Amino acid sequence: MLGTDRPDPFEDRLSAALRDAGDDFQADRAALVSAGRVRGRRALLRRRTAVVGGVAGVALAGVGGALVLPADDPAGHDRAGAASAGTPKSTATAAATVFTGDDLLRELKGLLPRGTYGEESARASDHQLGPAARLVYDDGAGAAAIGMGFARVEPGSAQVRELTACPDHNVTPYDDCTSDRLPDGSTLRLYQGYEYPDLRVDTKLWTADLVTADGQHVSVSEWNSPAEKDAPVSRDEPPLSTERLRELVTAGVWREVVDAIPKSPKPPRSTAPRTERPEVSGKSVGDTLAGLLPEGLGVVTRGGQESEYAYLVVDDGRGRSLLQVNVQYGMADGAGQAYAGGEILPDGTRIVTRQEPGEKAGSGVLMWTVDTLRPGPAGFRVVISAFNTGDQNKDATRDAPALTMEQLRKIALSTEWDRLR
């Protein structure tokens, strides 16, 4: 990989670190291959038995769900029929209209100001990966990539909030972002930011995301460059103003495109009931932490993510101290190494503590961590870390974090967290 692919040096370093970490895992390749072959043969046997049932298309049906060829794979064109073969065709909800890729491109061009077009590509509304359209547009001031995507989302879900909320400025730098409720009940986020979070290259990325009350999601992205990455900046700003973006994304035709996405594009999985456990909301994590603080600690500021993570900066009168908490599910399987050498409480909760130097730029920064995993298959994990500074990037402002290890442990083991389960 060339360093120039990723002007953010952290991304390059992460790639290198992942490669090194990955290289340390040595596989017994022959064993993996032969075990895989056995599984494949068994699956074929099961499938041949199933074919007796008589649906011709079954021959290409997947074991345990549809597996889609990469979008650029020419062999993929006929896969839609194969993928839905797990159930009789008639049960698939037929969409009223199909928008072809050409339809989408034509509609898009009809909504753009006069200009020239190139590098057009699109996926139809019944494509397994969902409809999409991309082109390079030039209004005379420089070629710029424009992309559109469409999806159906669950109204009121965390996913919708994630799509329509402006990001935390501390996490993602950007120039402008608004998120507004429209008169028809839709939410529209207009965002002006950058392709690269560290602004190393001035490729701007402006987006508009519309989510209607019915869960129709339409997104438009535009760049001031003919490609999202690895192409030089061709103009100061992307071609469509915020107002133009708003007009484009709210055009009525796009809602019809979302409605044309087949209702069940994927066959039901063999493991039938898929009741996904919702992620723990970041706000409830922050609220719970705030409620568990010892007396005498004032909360200076707080923040976090949509889900699983929150931080508080507290002050006990002797300086600021950053506290951060992660609350996650599904950590049981991956957690062996994290709790090795730790303690196991009588109820089966695993706990490990660490007192180590902070890993960010600030000097003299200490990071004290209590990491807990509740027993049971859900893999419910609560991790809390405290710092002797209010900002990990800045130098230590006090000798020790505002909470002792004993206090951190008490917070991490509190039954209050179980209310979030």
Place this chain on the structure above:
Amino acid sequence: MRQGRADEYAEFAVARAGHLYRSACLLTAGDTHLAEDLVQETFGRLYVRWGRVSRAENPAAYAQTVLTRAFLAHQRRRSSGERATDVFPDLPGAGDGDASLRLTLLDALARLPAKDRAVVVLRYWDDRSVEQTADVLGVSSAAVRTRCSRALGRLRDLLGEDLSEYARP
């Protein structure tokens, strides 16, 4: 499977097994047992559809896609409580790198939600573009960007800006 095809499959599988296993180890944040299971599952699926896979433009990328989806499907099943086992895997065998630093990296990965971890592995281990990553995960590019920038922010927080200590000189 005809002999010619079977040979071709075996050759492909042996050639890709190491990479797929390492990917799986990163996806599972060091759970080597689960990683083996996912790779076997992947090979099983490839075996079943080998005729089609072998004609794909990039069978290796296809295999990675199958692996990633098998991982996410596993996470979904597990989070819905269908799996009653409570497995604590052994420590992965120490390699020649600094094991504690690697564990810190794996621990940081383990703190990411499964889909965010998949985004990181696809983007920074497997060198996929945002678009390709979106296709593998079946989500929009915007969603990949959101997850990616969130995951990078978290990894920066957990590991520090300067990752050089995690990479071998």
